Structures are given as structure tokens and as C-alpha cells.
Amino acid sequence: MSARDWRKSSYSSEGNACLYVSALDNATIRLRESDQPDTILTTNPAALSALIRSAKEGQLDHISKR
Template sequence: MRTDDWRKSSYSSEGNACLYVSALDNATIRLRESDEPETILTTNPGTLRDLIRSAKAGRLDHLGTA
């Protein structure tokens, strides 16, 4: 895999915990985190869009509580 296939999120700061995104084609999106770059999540644009909308709306906030 070429390193230039991945784009770092503009919301990620320098250092650890950076999110990287790569689109293989119009139907497949890959996500990885800088601390574990060998772990790659694969999704599609619609599902990723729904996840982002849910997070922005606060519907996932309860997942961060212990």
C-alpha cells in the first residue's frame, strides 16, 4: 500500500491519535488510526456519512461514558 493513498484528517493535531482516510473507489472508504496503522476499517460512503451525522448530533455521546 502506498503511503500517498492516505489523507490525514484536518481535525487531527500533530502527534498521536491521527485519523487517516483513503478512498479505494466510489464505493469503498478505508479508515485507520496513527497508533495502529495496520488496523484498517472499511466502510462505504453512506454508512460513514450516517456515522458522522450521528456523532455530530450527539447520538453517540453515551458510548464515551463508563
């Protein structure tokens, strides 16, 4: 897979804390981190949207408090 297939999040800073996203088609979204580029998570637009919405609403805040 070419590096141009991946887009870096505009919220990512420089260094090893970058999130990259790639869409194979309208049904498949892939995510990876810059420090582990061979580990790729695959999801769909609806599931990713639900995750982002939950995070914005604070529904996942309890996870970071462990």
C-alpha cells in the same frame, strides 16, 4: 499501499492521535489511526455519513460516558 494513498484528517493534531482516510473507489472508504496503521476499517460512503451525522447530533454521546 503507499503513504500517499492516505489523507490525514484536518482535525488531527500532530503525534499519535491522527486519523487517516483513503478511498479505493466510490464505494469503499478505509480508515486507520496513526498509532495502529495496520488496523484498517472498511466502510462505504453511506454508512460513514450516517456515523458522522449521528456523532454530530450527539446520538453517540452515551458511549463515552461508560
